[in-house]
Amino acid sequence: MPTTINRPGAEEYPSTYQGYLDYLPEGEVLYLLEKQSADLRHMFKNISEERAEEAYAVGKWTMKELLQHLIDAERIFGYRALCFSRAEQADLPGWDENRYVYNSLANIRPLVQLLDEYELARRSNLAMFRSFTAEMLSSYGVANGNSMTVRGLIHVLAAHELHHIKILEERYLKRK
Template sequence: MPTAILKPEPQEYPEAFKSYIELVPADKDVMYYLEKQHADLLHMFKGISDARAEESYEPGKWTIKELLQHMIDCERIFAYRILCICRGETASLPGFDENLYAYNSLANIRPLESILNEYDLLRRSNLAMIRSFTSEMLDRVGIANGNQVTPRALVHIIAGHEQHHVNILNERYAKMKK
């Protein structure tokens, strides 16, 4: 099991994910960062009502619940890709339509507490799974959505994707009336 999961090189992931990877601090171990994000996100949502979580910052944008569910869905998909590639899968893994997933999530009819519980369980499970892999497994190359990617890059993409959306929550949703 690796002592630290180093930041991936640009050839390890599609260019589209560069901005996410750049959001992960280079001076922090990504596993520590994922654990901190986990605690910070759960704390961020303390005291937010279901009604508030069903609001969006402008018409046509996802609600807070939908955004949180999107983060969960993406982490689950990225983690599945990590598992497949680490286990030696050679088939190309499919892409997904994030808007279709958000629409079909029905997040707004779920209690926020239920969504947060799903996030909590998923992140803890993914941390345990990632820790079970060797450095060699995390350096394998697979194909996802038609692009080459390593599990090591996907771990950083999970962290960066969450940070991207936390930034949106802080910048756009926090400005909404409380």
């Protein structure tokens, strides 16, 4: 199994994700995914339940809802990576992240429970990603009408989280 997952070429992911991938630092994506899990828990360590249920503006997600969105994305992107690596021919469906967040009822769950769930989902995906061969990482699949490789999907997952961490830092944590 490959010990590193090289950065994808532009043809390996939809151009709509380029803005997310611009967030990615150089380096090994598996290390970044591991680091994100620890960093996220650290970011939330001094956040109260009440504070985690606040949004930075009317109509925006709370911090708990943002965390639930990351959990949902982790699971969905992991499932897509599994399907693509196994040569699934079906076009996988898209998802309405706002509907998912609304129906998750994240704000009534304890913050620590959300953080534990996120960590477990990430650890599970990391184990799967490490099991992929070079051929699997280069496999293409289609989700929501967009073609991409497993390698591209893994990098988009990491970049998507960086995007939301930046929002968390700039719009939630800087507020008093």
